[in-house]
Amino acid sequence: MKYLGLVLSGLTRKKLRTTLTFLSLVAAFTLLGLLQAVNSLFSGATDFLGVNRLITQASTSFTQPLPMRMMPQIESVPGVRAVSHSQFFGGQYGDGRSFFPQFAVNPQRLRETYPEWVMPEDAWRQFISTRDGAIAGRLLAEQNGWQVGDIIPLNSFIWTRADGSRLWEWRLVGIFDGANDEWQKRTSLMYLHFGQFDEGRPPIARGLAGVFVVQVENPRESERIASAIDAKFANSSDETRTQSEQEFQLGFLRQLGDIGLIVNLITGAVFFSILFLTGVAMSQAVRERIPELAVLKCLGFRDRQVMGLVLAESFVLCLLGALAGMGLATLVMQGLPPEFPISADGFVWAVAGASVLLLTLLVGLPPALTAQRLKIVDALAGRAGDSALELAFRRAIEWPLAAWRWALGRPPRDAEA
Amino acid sequence: MSTWTQVREITLMNLRSVPERLGPSLVIVVGIAGVVGVLVALLSMSAGLQQTLGSGGRTDQAVVTRGGSNGELSSFLAIGSMTLVKQDPAIARGEDGVPLASGEIIVITEVPRPGQRTGANVTLRGLPPVGLRLREEFRVTAGRMFRPGVQELIVGEGAARQFAGLEVGRTLRFRGSTWTVVGHFAGGGIYDSELWSDVGTVQGAWRRPSVSSVLAQLRTPAELPTMTARLKADPQLDVEAATQLDFYQGQSGNLTATIGVLAGIVALIMAFGAAFGALNTMYSAVSARTREIGTLRALGFGAAPVVASVMAEALLLSFAGGALGALLAYLAFNGYAVSTLGGGFTQIAFEFAVTPALVGLGLGLAVLIGFIGGLAPALRAARIPVTSALRD
Numbered sequence: 001m002k003y004l005g006l007v008l009s010g011l012t013r014k015k016l017r018t019t020l021t022f023l024s025l026v027a028a029f030t031l032l033g034l035l036q037a038v039n040s041l042f043s044g045a046t047d048f049l050g051v052n053r054l055i056t057q058a059s060t061s062f063t064q065p066l067p068m069r070m071m072p073q074i075e076s077v078p079g080v081r082a083v084s085h086s087q088f089f090g091g092q093y094g095d096g097r098s099f100f101p102q103f104a105v106n107p108q109r110l111r112e113t114y115p116e117w118v119m120p121e122d123a124w125r126q127f128i129s130t131r132d133g134a135i136a137g138r139l140l141a142e143q144n145g146w147q148v149g150d151i152i153p154l155n156s157f158i159w160t161r162a163d164g165s166r167l168w169e170w171r172l173v174g175i176f177d178g179a180n181d182e183w184q185k186r187t188s189l190m191y192l193h194f195g196q197f198d199e200g201r202p203p204i205a206r207g208l209a210g211v212f213v214v215q216v217e218n219p220r221e222s223e224r225i226a227s228a229i230d231a232k233f234a235n236s237s238d239e240t241r242t243q244s245e246q247e248f249q250l251g252f253l254r255q256l257g258d259i260g261l262i263v264n265l266i267t268g269a270v271f272f273s274i275l276f277l278t279g280v281a282m283s284q285a286v287r288e289r290i291p292e293l294a295v296l297k298c299l300g301f302r303d304r305q306v307m308g309l310v311l312a313e314s315f316v317l318c319l320l321g322a323l324a325g326m327g328l329a330t331l332v333m334q335g336l337p338p339e340f341p342i343s344a345d346g347f348v349w350a351v352a353g354a355s356v357l358l359l360t361l362l363v364g365l366p367p368a369l370t371a372q373r374l375k376i377v378d379a380l381a382g383r384a385g386d387s388a389l390e391l392a393f394r395r396a397i398e399w400p401l402a403a404w405r406w407a408l409g410r411p412p413r414d415a416e417a
Numbered sequence: 418m419s420t421w422t423q424v425r426e427i428t429l430m431n432l433r434s435v436p437e438r439l440g441p442s443l444v445i446v447v448g449i450a451g452v453v454g455v456l457v458a459l460l461s462m463s464a465g466l467q468q469t470l471g472s473g474g475r476t477d478q479a480v481v482t483r484g485g486s487n488g489e490l491s492s493f494l495a496i497g498s499m500t501l502v503k504q505d506p507a508i509a510r511g512e513d514g515v516p517l518a519s520g521e522i523i524v525i526t527e528v529p530r531p532g533q534r535t536g537a538n539v540t541l542r543g544l545p546p547v548g549l550r551l552r553e554e555f556r557v558t559a560g561r562m563f564r565p566g567v568q569e570l571i572v573g574e575g576a577a578r579q580f581a582g583l584e585v586g587r588t589l590r591f592r593g594s595t596w597t598v599v600g601h602f603a604g605g606g607i608y609d610s611e612l613w614s615d616v617g618t619v620q621g622a623w624r625r626p627s628v629s630s631v632l633a634q635l636r637t638p639a640e641l642p643t644m645t646a647r648l649k650a651d652p653q654l655d656v657e658a659a660t661q662l663d664f665y666q667g668q669s670g671n672l673t674a675t676i677g678v679l680a681g682i683v684a685l686i687m688a689f690g691a692a693f694g695a696l697n698t699m700y701s702a703v704s705a706r707t708r709e710i711g712t713l714r715a716l717g718f719g720a721a722p723v724v725a726s727v728m729a730e731a732l733l734l735s736f737a738g739g740a741l742g743a744l745l746a747y748l749a750f751n752g753y754a755v756s757t758l759g760g761g762f763t764q765i766a767f768e769f770a771v772t773p774a775l776v777g778l779g780l781g782l783a784v785l786i787g788f789i790g791g792l793a794p795a796l797r798a799a800r801i802p803v804t805s806a807l808r809d
Contacts, residue, residue, distance in 0.1 A: 020697040027690030031683060060591050061525035061538060063490070064623075090491065157487040164655060166485050237593045237624070251536070262462070262755075266455055270687060273451025277694035280444040284701050 003305075007312045014285065021281045022321050028274035029325025030332070032267055032352060033344055037333060039263045040347040052081075052219045053113065054226055055248040056212040059239040062248075063088075065208035066238055077228045079221045080214055084109035087210030089192055091154030091168065093144070100140055102154065102190040104197040104210070107133070113215045116179045123148075123174030131195035134170035137187025141175045148172055152190075161200045168192075168200065214242070271355065279363040282314050286367035293371050294379035307372035314364030315356075322356045423722035427713065428729045435730070438705065442734055444698045449738030449786055450745065452684070452691040453779040457746035457771060459680035460778070462755075463673055465770040469575075469606055470673070474662030477638045478551060481631040481648070484655040488668055489523045489629045490763070496520075498654055502631045507644035509634045511547075517634035519548030522619050522627070525763055526591055526612065528580040537756065539576055540611040540763040541591075543619025551632055552604055560585040560600030565615035568622065571600040575609035575766030579756045583612075592622045607665055610756065610766040632661065672759060688786060695790025699731050703794040710798050711806025720799035727798050731791025732784055739783025746779075747771040 011018050056074060058064035065087060075083050089102040107127040110117075119127075119135065127133045136146055146152065150172045160166050170192055178184035198206055216225050226242035233240045243251075286293070293306055301309075330344050435442050481502050486492035494502070503518040510516050522543040527536030549555055563569040572583045582589070589596045596614070603609065620626060635641060638660070645658045659667070703710070710723055751771040759765035 016700060017697055020693045020700070024690040024693040024697070027686050027693070031686045031690075034682075034686075059527070061527050063525045063538075155485065157485055158491045160483075160493075235593050237622075239590070239593050266459070266683060269451050269455045270690075273448050273687070274690060274694075276444055276447045276451075277691070277697070281694075281697050281701075 003309060003312065006309060007316055010285075010289070010309065010313045011317060013289070017281060017285065018317065021278050021317060022324075024274060024277050025318060025321025026325045026328065028270055029322045029352060029355070030328045031270050031325075032355060033326045033329025033348060034332060035263050035267045035270075036348045036351045037329070037344050039267075040345055052216050052222075053245040054214040054216060054222060054229075054242050055245055056214055056229055056240050056242040057248070058211075059230075059241040062211055065210050066212065066240065068207045068209040070233065070238065070240075071209065071212065073232055074212055074214060074229055077225055077232070079217050079225050081217045082109065082112040082215040084113040084213045084215075085194075085209035085211070086110075086213060087194075087197070087208070088158070089154070089156055089168075089197070090158040091156045093152065093154055098143070100188055100190060102134075102192055104192045104194050106194050107135075107191070110191060113213045116183045117176045118179050119174050119176040123176075126173040127191075127193065130171060130173050131193055131199070132169065132171050133173040133193045134190055135174040135176050136172060136190045138175055138177050138184065139188040140190060141172075143188070146172055146175070148174060159197070159201060159205070162202045168196070170196075213245075271359075275359060275362055278314075278318070278359070279366070282317075282363050283367040283370070285313075286310055286371055290374065290379045293374055294376045297374065297376050297379075303372045303374075306374070307368040310368040310371045311360065311364045314367075315360040318356045318359045318363070322352055326352050420719060420721060423718050424725045424729075427718060427722050427726040431726045431730050432733065435734075438702055442698075442702075445695050445731070445734040445787070445790070446738040446741060448691045448694045448698075449735045449783045450742035452687045452786070453739045453742030453783050454746045454749075455687055455742075456680065456684040456782060457743050457775050457779045458750045458769070459676075459683060460775050461746065461750055461769040461771040463676040463680060464772050464775060465767045466673055466676065466765070468770050469609070469765060469767040470666055470668075471606070471662070474606060474660070474665045476660045476662050477635050478661040479633050479635055479641055479644065479658050480661050480664040481633065481656050481658045482629070482664075484657050486657075489521075490525065492629050493625075493627045494520070494629070494631065494656065495627050498656065499628050499631055501651065501654060502648065502656060503633070505633075505644050505647060507635055507640040507647075509636045515547075517547060517551060519545055519551055519632045520616065520628035521545075521548055521630055521632060522616055522623075522625060523629040524619060524623050524625075526589070528576070528589070528612075529582060530579070531581045537580060538758070538763045539580065541570070541619060542608075542611050542613050543616035544613060545616045548616075548632060551634055552608065554605035555602060555608075557600050557602050560598075563599055563614050565617060568594055568596045568614075568618060569599045570596050570612050570614040571602045572598055573609040573611050573613070573766075574601055574603050575754070575756070576611065576764070577601050578754055579610075579764070579766045594622065607759065607765055610759075610764055668759065672757070672765075684782070688782060692786045692789050695731065695735065695786055696793065699727070699791050699794040700797075702730075703727060703798045707798075707801060707806050711801065711803050714803045715807065724795040724799045727795035728788070728791045731787045731795070735783045735787025735790070736780065738787075739780040742783070743771070743776045743779045747776070 055062075056066070056070075058066050068085070071083055071085065074080065084106060087104040089104050091102050092099070107124070111124055123135070127135050134152060136144075136152075140146075152170045152172055154168050154170060155166050156168060157166070159168075161168065176187065178187050214225070214229065216222055222244060226244075229242045230240050293310075296306055296309075297303070326344065326349070333344065480489075481494075482489060482492035483494055499520040503516045503520070505516075508516045508518050524541050524543075525538045526541045528539045529536050557571065558574060560571070563571050570589075577583045583598055585598055585600060587598045589598065602613065604611070604613075616628070620628075635644070641658065641660060648654055648656050648658060713723065714720075750769040753769040754766065755769070756764045756766040
């Protein structure tokens with residue numbers, strides 16, 4: 001701590017350079033924060049999902065609805081506690097710009113398989129007994145200003161009614177919350193009563209359940225139960241594929257393809273560019289101050305202390321840049337429309353923290369080593385400067401230099417050879 | 418010496434001394450190469466996507482879907498409706514007098530990605546022989562054509578590249594029966610990401626006595642509005658019509674817009690970072706040469722040549738960086754095949770395309786950053802009083 005003043009005066013020695021380096025660090029960390037938030041959305045977003053739920057879908061595609069008659073067969077598999085079914089409704093509300101998912105379900109069965117959704121007892125009863133009833137998540141209801149008792153018109157782009165119209169009206173009978181913060185964040189969906197949905201459809205579509213949600217007694221038996229269910233329907237025209245809810249959700253995200261890879265490539269490129277910019281700025285700063293560092297050594301500072309000072313300087317700069325950049329990234333993310341649900345969670349901050357340390361070492365260590373090895377006599381005479389790394393670097397690129405000189409019409413000097 | 422001679426001399430002297438200031442100069446080159454590389458790579462992704470979406474679409478063919486559906490996937494037309502649509506007078510007829518219109522069915526199938534357990538959604542399109550005639554780019558590139566009535570299919574080249582197990586001769590399991598891949602085809606645009614089979618076979622296997630869309634050859638593109646009006650007015654029908662080009666571009670407009678916005682934000686932030694870096698480096702370059710510049714001024718060189726020389730150096734270095742970045746992006750990404758979720762909730766396979774326009778844009782950005790980064794230090798270099806510069 002007692003050296004803090006010295007570090008700060010080192011940073012404020014050339015205010016312009018420090019400011020510019022700081023600003024490019026801020027830009028880099030803003031980008032890092034944003035991209036890693038996207039990345040974390042793709043990698044770990046489903047960790048919280050229950051391990052005791054399986055999803056049974058048609059093996060060709062989950063968009064292919066499975067018939068309701070399969071439900072008793074699934075229920076009869078030993079180890080299955082409860083089964084519910086869910087059909088994606090694809091409704092548009094209002095001008096269709098704010099999209100949210102709706103699923104047609106059996107309310108009683110939904111309640112059994114998703115204990116994570118919390119709602120007062122009489123709201124559940126209302127939902128179960130209202131054929132055209134619907135319940136909405138807290139976030140969704142707040143976003144649209146819905147109250148219990150409202151009629152919500154949804155225009156389905158998938159399901160037509162028997163009379164050919166696509167407009168379905170649903171009576172909001174309850175607003176549900178999540179059992180914990182993780183689930184509360186996801187209360188932006190809506191459940192519709194299967195009763196009106198099935199009766200309203202044309203006869204050819206009736207009796208289609210969608211996908212089945214299977215709750216198992218013991219998560220360790222999931223594998224066995226999944227293969228038992230799939231075996232029941234093998235070689236039928238409705239072959240199934242049963243997987244854990246996590247796998248199912250990840251499958252959705254993986255459909256987006258190689259986005260995670262692209263994000264990481266960009267982050268790498270950003271990091272590399274900034275590393276270069278700040279690295280050279282730092283070693284420049286040290287080279288200019290070599291006589292001053294020599295004076296410090298004359299005053300009795302040890303080699304290691306001088307090295308620590310230089311390292312601390314680059315650490316403070318990186319840290320400040322990272323804090324400002326991550327702050328900016330957080331601000332940007334809060335300003336994003338709700339279709340982009342990215343936020344800087346622990347993972348993102350951890351990546352940023354690791355980046356600060358890595359950057360400090362990569363950027364600060366070469367000049368710090370130069371400072372440590374400095375011989376007082378040479379330094380005061382202005383003879384030292386290049387670290388071993390820089391010398392090696394120079395040698396490696398001597399041949400393009402020769403080409404450069406030749407192109408500009410000047411023969412190589414003997415002294416340099 | 419005239420001003421121009423002065424500019425030339427100082428600029429050349431500057432450039433010759435670049436190797437002496439190798440570190441700082443490389444920073445500019447590498448920093449800007451990073452920005453331009455990322456920008457070009459990102460934009461080449463959206464350029465490749467747009468090429469794929471735009472190339473298969475035509476304006477003299479119309480796609481008719483169910484009203485209110487947001488794509489072929491959610492569109493269902495009963496056989497009766499399909500027949501009515503096909504009889505519209507705006508639709509061209511072949512030599513045999515039969516309308517050149519193809520009622521096609523779309524279903525989603527899951528095909529594994531290499532090395533993953535979860536599948537990717539791939540479109541399986543069932544189409545009649547006239548559908549193949551309507552797609553002029555269509556040709557079988559390997560194997561043979563599917564036969565109607567047998568569970569055979571052909572695979573678009575993009576899909577064959579991106580997903581596992583679609584080689585000629587392999588079999589796929591759909592709906593309790595085995596389908597054989599008998600060929601690969603090139604179909605242009607998004608069709609390259611699809612599987613094709615006979616319409617009747619698909620309808621039978623999925624037990625869907627309906628089609629998803631009708632693709633129709635118009636007699637002239639100008640007749641589309643009257644045809645749309647006629648179909649809308651028909652009380653037996655509930656359909657929408659659009660040109661093939663508009664239909665497929667509308668399907669993926671969101672996707673291209675999202676990628677465009679992403680590329681823009683990333684490039685903007687990176688450009689800021691790099692501009693500060695370039696400023697930094699140019700300032701140090703100028704301050705390291707204060708005495709040199711002072712000497713030049715004392716010898717009688719004007720302020721303008723000094724500014725011009727510093728600017729020339731900044732521009733040249735950033736141009737070199739831009740070229741390097743564009744080259745890296747080209748080498749690493751041009752033709753890089755990826756797939757992502759398209760508008761119809763199925764995969765679109767496409768390749769990154771580093772086009773000349775993108776390279777030009779990247780170089781332009783590089784020069785702009787170089788200009789901004791070089792201007793302030795150049796002006797400062799010119800404004801230092803000779804006496805204090807020499808004393809430094």
